[in-house]
Amino acid sequence: MAYNLEDILNDKLNSTALKAVLFDMDGVLFDSMKNHAEAWIQAMEHHGLSMTREDVYMNEGRTGEGTIDIFTQRDWGRDATEQEILAIYKTKSDIFNTLPAVKPMAGAADVLNNVRKRGLIRILVTGSGQLSLLESLDNAYPGHFKEELMVTAFDVKHGKPNPEPYMMGLEKAGRALGLTTPLSASQAIVVENAPLGIQAAKAAGIYCIAVNTGPLKDQVLYDAGADIVLPGMTELAVKLK
Numbered sequence: 403m404a405y406n407l408e409d410i411l412n413d414k415l416n417s418t419a420l421k422a423v424l425f426d427m428d429g430v431l432f433d434s435m436k437n438h439a440e441a442w443i444q445a446m447e448h449h450g451l452s453m454t455r456e457d458v459y460m461n462e463g464r465t466g467e468g469t470i471d472i473f474t475q476r477d478w479g480r481d482a483t484e485q486e487i488l489a490i491y492k493t494k495s496d497i498f499n500t501l502p503a504v505k506p507m508a509g510a511a512d513v514l515n516n517v518r519k520r521g522l523i524r525i526l527v528t529g530s531g532q533l534s535l536l537e538s539l540d541n542a543y544p545g546h547f548k549e550e551l552m553v554t555a556f557d558v559k560h561g562k563p564n565p566e567p568y569m570m571g572l573e574k575a576g577r578a579l580g581l582t583t584p585l586s587a588s589q590a591i592v593v594e595n596a597p598l599g600i601q602a603a604k605a606a607g608i609y610c611i612a613v614n615t616g617p618l619k620d621q622v623l624y625d626a627g628a629d630i631v632l633p634g635m636t637e638l639a640v641k642l643k
Contacts, residue, residue, distance in 0.1 A: 407630045411629070414609050420522060421523060422523040422524070422525055422589065422590045423522050423591055424527045424568060424575075424590055424593070425525065425592075426593065426599050427535065427536075429596060429613075430510065430593055432504050432506060432538075432542070433506070433615070434504040435462065435615075435616055437498055439459070440497070441495075441501065442458050442469070443455065445490055445493040446490070451474065451478075459617060463562035463563070464598060465555040466531050468529075468561045470486070470487050470491065495532060498532060498534070506543070507635050509635030509637070509639045510635045511542075511543060512639035513593070513635050513638050516639055516643055525551050525571045526547050526554070528552075528555070529598075531554060531556060550578075551574050553567050553568075553574065562601070563599075564605070565605035568602050568608055569584070571590075572585045572587060588607075591611060592610045594628070595613050595614065597625075597626035598626075600627050601627055609629050611630055611632060611638060613631075613637075615635070
C-alpha cells in the first residue's frame with residue numbers, strides 16, 4: 403500500500419537519521435509578511451517602481467538586491483545600480499520600522515521547543531536583511547538560534563530560489579555536529595512558507611514542509627515542490643510532539 407503524504411511526513415519526523423531542522427524566518431517564525439508587503443509597495447512607489455501584494459509574496463525569499471533587480475528590469479529595462487539598491491532598500495527598511503511591531507508566528511515557539519526536545523539542531527535560513535527582525539530573534543525565541551547557525555541575506559551571493567542558502571545551512575549544521583563535511587540533505591528538513599524558498603530547499607535536495615501562513619493557495623506551494631503543505635506552525639507543533 404502506497405504511503406500518503408502524512409505517513410511520509412511522520413516517517414521523516416521520527417527518523418533516527420534526522421539531525422537538523424532549517425527554518426525560514428518571515429512567515430514561519432514571524433508574522434511579518436503583511437508589513438514586508440506594505441513596506442515594499444510603498445518603497446517601490448516612492449522610487450518610481452510598481453509592485454503588488456501578490457508580487458511581494460511570490461518573490462518572498464529573494465535577497466533585497468535580487469528583489470529590486472526584478473522590478474527595475476521590468477519597469478526600467480535594466481538592473482538597479484548599487485546606489486539605487488541601497489536607496490530603495492533603505493526606504494523599505496525605514497518604512498518597515500514605522501509599522502506596528504511584528505509578532506512571533508502562532509505555534510512557532512512550540513515547534514522550536516519540540517525540535518529542541520528531540521535534540522535536533524536549529525538553523526535559520528532567511529533571505530531577509532531586515533536587521534530589526536534578526537535582532538528580535540533572541541527576544542522572541544531565547545536560546546534557539548546561535549549566530550553561527552544563521553544564514554541571512556548578508557551571507558550569500560545567490561538568494562532563494564538558488565539552493566546556496568540551504569546548502570550553506572547544511573554546511574553550518576555539519577560543523578555544529580563536528581563533521582568535516584556538510585550534513586547530508588537526507589538528514590535535514592526545511593520549514594518554509596514561500597514558493598521561492600521551497601524551490602531553494604528542493605534544489606538542495608532537502609525534504610520541505612510548507613506552512614501556508616499567507617494568502618497563496620496550497621497548490622502554489624505544491625507546484626513549487628513542497629513535500630507537504632500544513633495550515634500553519636501550530637499544526638506542525640502537534641506533529642512534532
